[in-house]
Amino acid sequence: MDTSKLLAGYLDTLAEKYPSTKFVSIVGSQCIPNYPDHNLPTLLIYRSGELRRQIVGLRPEIGLDGMRTKLAGMCLMLGEPEYRLTHSPQTLSYF
Numbered sequence: 001m002d003t004s005k006l007l008a009g010y011l012d013t014l015a016e017k018y019p020s021t022k023f024v025s026i027v028g029s030q031c032i033p034n035y036p037d038h039n040l041p042t043l044l045i046y047r048s049g050e051l052r053r054q055i056v057g058l059r060p061e062i063g064l065d066g067m068r069t070k071l072a073g074m075c076l077m078l079g080e081p082e083y084r085l086t087h088s089p090q091t092l093s094y095f
Contacts, residue, residue, distance in 0.1 A: 039057050
């Protein structure tokens, strides 16, 4: 299974866990014609209408687990209150 689909499943899980956060997705080729495959998945993270973080591509050295850790760190950093109560910043990596 490709990493974009695996990551989409993880984002679905986060969306269920954090209903106050809006998660949206679009097929890259429907968003930007000829968008390079090596840039997939691309995640844009907004807070209060402002772009806060972007992740472009899934580097092999990070892998899917590393991407999950980064997303968890962003939930903590961007203020998901429930996440803040259950996760320690020392165990998360930021970029």
